[in-house]
Amino acid sequence: MSEPLCLDKMTVGYHRNRPVLDQLNFVVEAGSVTGLLGRNGVGKTTLIHTALGLRKAWHGETRLFGHAAWNAPSTVRRRIGFVPQQFRDFEWLTPSQSIDLVRGFHPNWDAQLVAELRERWAVPDQRIGTLSPGMRQCVAVLLAIGPRPDLLILDEPVAMLDPGARRDFLRTIGELNTQSRQTVLLSSHICSDVERICSHVAILHGKRIVLHIGIDELKEEVRRVSGLASPPPGRDVLAHTGTGCWLRNWREHDLSLATHVDEPTLEELFLDITA
Numbered sequence: 001m002s003e004p005l006c007l008d009k010m011t012v013g014y015h016r017n018r019p020v021l022d023q024l025n026f027v028v029e030a031g032s033v034t035g036l037l038g039r040n041g042v043g044k045t046t047l048i049h050t051a052l053g054l055r056k057a058w059h060g061e062t063r064l065f066g067h068a069a070w071n072a073p074s075t076v077r078r079r080i081g082f083v084p085q086q087f088r089d090f091e092w093l094t095p096s097q098s099i100d101l102v103r104g105f106h107p108n109w110d111a112q113l114v115a116e117l118r119e120r121w122a123v124p125d126q127r128i129g130t131l132s133p134g135m136r137q138c139v140a141v142l143l144a145i146g147p148r149p150d151l152l153i154l155d156e157p158v159a160m161l162d163p164g165a166r167r168d169f170l171r172t173i174g175e176l177n178t179q180s181r182q183t184v185l186l187s188s189h190i191c192s193d194v195e196r197i198c199s200h201v202a203i204l205h206g207k208r209i210v211l212h213i214g215i216d217e218l219k220e221e222v223r224r225v226s227g228l229a230s231p232p233p234g235r236d237v238l239a240h241t242g243t244g245c246w247l248r249n250w251r252e253h254d255l256s257l258a259t260h261v262d263e264p265t266l267e268e269l270f271l272d273i274t275a
Contacts, residue, residue, distance in 0.1 A: 002066030010060035022207040035194030036187040038204035081149035087140035091129030106147035133160040191267040223250040227259025
């Protein structure tokens, strides 16, 4: 079975000879909830748009369920739900009207799920263009989740939500993944959100994915090591700190001379990798 999303040596940008992403490799595993972490402006949205075929890569391969993303057939696109960073569609319609419009294209539309989420989030039935940015984002999520896609891609989906709504939204995404093993790719710059619901994290920095690891593996196999005269050789060093380094597969190295071996937090690791 083909992976939901596979980027192989992908290079893309907006200006000639100035790539935003360069020789990037990234695979999203089926059934995973993967958090795409990166500082603002690093290229998370560019990665997502290229992965969806909304922008054509200069070089490399971008595949959705084994098909080239740029010209993927409609049978593949129906398996994908997308929530953009800012939702500006159907501004002249109410949420009810937009739901009725979109559900007509999807025979597997889950009307019960959409109704339950709409009630939980208290989405008012007035023109979408008059709603708050947070409520517009809720409408976008309803339209993306309704078809029960195999792959759900969300670009900074909680940026417009208040803390309570953000927590509830993330819980909902986690519940959907648990119930149906739906594959989710969620971009964010908020480490706590990624830790809360994601099974994997990918850190985008310097035009590439510099770390892609399971959250459980991160907690078990990565440590911040201080006090060594020099860091261990090889690729297990993930990042350098002022007093040491972040080390993967830490049990395989001689750390007897280290003064501290600390368990990681995702935020600390992210800040050091992207410093």
